[in-house]
Amino acid sequence: MNQFDHLKDDDSGDHEDPVTNREEKSDTDNSSVNNNNNNGRRKTVSPGVGEHPLQYNYTFWYSRRTPSRPANTQSYEQNIRQIGTVASVEQFWKFYSHLVRPGDLTGHSDFHLFKEGIKPMWEDEANKNGGKWIIRLRKGLASRFWENIILAMLGEQFMVGEEICGVVVSIRFQEDILSIWNKTANDQVTTSRIRDTLRRVLNLPPNTIMEYKTHNDSLKDNSSFRNTKITL
Amino acid sequence: MNVKGKMEVSRRRIYNKHLQPARPLRRLNIDPEPQRNVEIETYACSHTEDKPINNIGVDQLYEIIHLHSQSHQKPKKERISYSREFLIKLASSPIAKRRPDFLPEHPVVLEKPRDHDGSRLYV
Numbered sequence: 001m002n003q004f005d006h007l008k009d010d011d012s013g014d015h016e017d018p019v020t021n022r023e024e025k026s027d028t029d030n031s032s033v034n035n036n037n038n039n040g041r042r043k044t045v046s047p048g049v050g051e052h053p054l055q056y057n058y059t060f061w062y063s064r065r066t067p068s069r070p071a072n073t074q075s076y077e078q079n080i081r082q083i084g085t086v087a088s089v090e091q092f093w094k095f096y097s098h099l100v101r102p103g104d105l106t107g108h109s110d111f112h113l114f115k116e117g118i119k120p121m122w123e124d125e126a127n128k129n130g131g132k133w134i135i136r137l138r139k140g141l142a143s144r145f146w147e148n149i150i151l152a153m154l155g156e157q158f159m160v161g162e163e164i165c166g167v168v169v170s171i172r173f174q175e176d177i178l179s180i181w182n183k184t185a186n187d188q189v190t191t192s193r194i195r196d197t198l199r200r201v202l203n204l205p206p207n208t209i210m211e212y213k214t215h216n217d218s219l220k221d222n223s224s225f226r227n228t229k230i231t232l
Numbered sequence: 233m234n235v236k237g238k239m240e241v242s243r244r245r246i247y248n249k250h251l252q253p254a255r256p257l258r259r260l261n262i263d264p265e266p267q268r269n270v271e272i273e274t275y276a277c278s279h280t281e282d283k284p285i286n287n288i289g290v291d292q293l294y295e296i297i298h299l300h301s302q303s304h305q306k307p308k309k310e311r312i313s314y315s316r317e318f319l320i321k322l323a324s325s326p327i328a329k330r331r332p333d334f335l336p337e338h339p340v341v342l343e344k345p346r347d348h349d350g351s352r353l354y355v
Contacts, residue, residue: 052322055312062340083341084332089319093328097345098335105340148316156313201316 045116047088055156057116058166059085060095064109077121085116092154102169102176103143113150114166120181122215126165131185131214133195134225135178135204142169142176145202149178152201159197160190170224177225178202185214195231323348 047053060083063076083099086092102111112120121127137145146169158164165181182194195210204210211228221227322328329345 051327052314053312062338081336081338083336083338084334089314089322090325090327091332093323093325093348094330094332094345095335097323097329097348098331098342100340100342101346109340111340151314151316151319155315155319156311157316 045085045087045091048090051088051090053088054086054092054154057085057087058092058113058154059083059116060099061112061114061120062109063112063120064107080112080120089154096150101143102146102171103140105171108172110168110170111146112166112168113153114181115164118165120166120168122219124165126183127181127215129185129216130165130181130183131191131212131217132168132179132181133191133198134211134213134228135198135202135208136211136225137176137178139174139176142171142178145169145178148202149180149198152197153180157197157201158194160193163187163190164194179224181215185212185216320348 045057061080062083063080066075066079084095086095099111105111114120115126118124118126135145146167149167149169152158153164153167160182163182163184165183168177168179168181170177170179180194180198182190184190191212195212198204198210199208209230211225211230213225213228217227218224328348331345335341
């Protein structure tokens with residue numbers, strides 16, 4: 001994956017690699033993503049002259065499940081690809097406008113936009129005590145909702161300090177799913193504020209079902225969207 | 233570099249400044265209005281960074297750098313927030329359509345930018 005080589009320097013995280021154990025276990029695993037966090041020095045992405053800086057840098061990721069493979073963490077990590085990291089509003093639009101709209105994707109695939117340094121994985125240091133809100137969307141709504149949740153995150157509309165980790169849009173067979181990940185699953189003030197902000201920025205109807213699932217529960221049942229806690 | 237040591241040195245030098253007349257005073261004495269000098273003198277002593285730029289010594293330079301690094305830390309506490317409307321407005325700027333310098337070849341990556349269709353579809 002030579003075309004990703006230049007991204008490795010740009011996009012690896014500040015955190016200690018949370019998948020080190022996994023890497024040690026698998027000696028055949030040479031995916032580009034696994035190598036991403038191995039170097040300590042990296043060029044940081046910064047806003048260009050005259051651009052509007054973002055509060056945080058964000059990295060675009062894309063993943064697609066290979067139908068033949070079981071959905072374990074290792075194959076997930078091999079299937080997830082970094083697209084690029086942005087530091088300003090202008091840089092964000094550059095990438096965003098060069099990416100397929102999520103609603104035009106087919107198959108079992110996900111776009112992720114996470115703070116630079118946080119992998120969109122339950123095991124990441126920033127995610128291991130966290131969880132996510134889930135909103136299930138009927139087909140046809142994913143592109144609009146994806147854009148609105150991204151803009152709310154980039155624009156710092158959630159007002160929960162450092163708590164937001166990233167957002168995901170998941171294209172599935174009969175529905176699409178929007179998720180927003182935060183750091184501390186048991187911080188109820190934070191999770192309810194995120195929920196209320198979501199209702200507002202996505203303009204959700206009052207009867208929309210919102211589900212919360214901790215990443216710890218996801219690790220236990222190896223599933224992103226089953227066995228969630230439902231609130232109305 | 234020992235930052236703490238450097239800060240102590242610069243603080244000591246600021247202290248010394250108050251004990252002896254500041255260098256710019258000699259220049260200020262040229263001023264035809266002697267009464268104003270008193271005000272300027274205290275002003276110059278308490279705000280060393282406001283001294284004329286051509287009188288900056290090494291110690292003052294350290295002070296300025298120190299003040300600068302402080303002032304750069306402050307904005308980080310304030311969140312950079314943008315409204316949806318403002319962000320969407322920037323989507324139509326020419327720079328937002330430019331291809332990123334590093335874009336991997338990938339099925340989800342487009343050759344040409346798609347238009348931002350927010351206003352058309354999402355109102």
